[in-house]
Amino acid sequence: xxxxxxSPQNLTAQEGEFITINCSYSVGISALHWLQQHPGxxxxxxxxxxxxxxxxxxLIATINIQEKHSSLHITASHPRDSAVYxxxxxxxxxxxxxTFGEGTQLTVNP
Amino acid sequence: DTGVSQDPRHKITKRGQNxxxxxxPISEHNRLYWYRxxxxxxxxFLTYFQNEAxxxxxxxxxxxxxxxxxxxxxxxxxxxxxxxxxxxxYLCASSLAWGTQYFGPGTRxxxx
Numbered sequence: 155x156x157x158x159x160x161s162p163q164n165l166t167a168q169e170g171e172f173i174t175i176n177c178s179y180s181v182g183i184s185a186l187h188w189l190q191q192h193p194g195x196x197x198x199x200x201x202x203x204x205x206x207x208x209x210x211x212x213l214i215a216t217i218n219i220q221e222k223h224s225s226l227h228i229t230a231s232h233p234r235d236s237a238v239y240x241x242x243x244x245x246x247x248x249x250x251x252x253t254f255g256e257g258t259q260l261t262v263n264p
Numbered sequence: 265d266t267g268v269s270q271d272p273r274h275k276i277t278k279r280g281q282n283x284x285x286x287x288x289p290i291s292e293h294n295r296l297y298w299y300r301x302x303x304x305x306x307x308x309f310l311t312y313f314q315n316e317a318x319x320x321x322x323x324x325x326x327x328x329x330x331x332x333x334x335x336x337x338x339x340x341x342x343x344x345x346x347x348x349x350x351x352x353x354y355l356c357a358s359s360l361a362w363g364t365q366y367f368g369p370g371t372r373x374x375x376x
Contacts, residue, residue: 158306185362187365189367194369195353195355195369195370195372196369196370197307197355197357197367197370198367199364199365199366199367202363240306240307242306242307244362249312249319249320250295250314250319250320250362251297251309251322252297252299252307252309252365253309254299254308255306256304256305256306257305257306
């Protein structure tokens with residue numbers, strides 16, 4: 155079992171829909187990251203959080219440390235949101251390295 | 265552009281050849297990371313530097329792999345005697361201490 159599990163693996167939505175991507179992890183962490191990867195490989199960091207909730211534009215990330223779970227929400231989704239969304243954790247015992255989930259492929263249709 | 269840059273962006277090589285990739289981090293960032301990503305998978309950690317010191321290495325980093333960051337600025341990742349299983353995207357990221365990691369565009373390696 156991977157230390158970081160994401161669901162769903164693939165998600166197709168219609169423009170305007172509210173989207174939720176989930177991330178569960180099985181290790182103690184010091185921080186959790188949500189990343190966005192577009193075709194061609196470039197990765198953009200969306201959020202880094204260790205508690206509570208963060209919001210940036212139409213994106214919201216939440217984390218529940220006790221339940222070892224985080225969610226990424228996209229409100230009013232748009233075709234340009236189509237990308238792979240990756241959850242990554244910085245483990246308490248592993249210094250700076252990140253451990254990544256396998257990613258969620260999101261496709262938003264117009 | 266003041267982001268993380270990587271060179272080359274693509275590399276095709278024959279099995280058994282050596283390849284070297286370069287990463288230029290954001291200038292004030294003291295930490296630099298190398299990750300590898302195969303198709304359909306999330307990235308995997310390879311190694312990281314704080315300034316010029318290599319502080320962590322993954323078990324994935326076999327004897328054929330070596331990384332350096334000689335002056336605490338740019339870094340190189342060399343793969344000797346490449347194998348087909350080395351085909352992947354090699355990603356570099358940098359950060360200031362424990363802050364957000366900023367990723368470069370990656371170097372896509374294909375070993376024939």
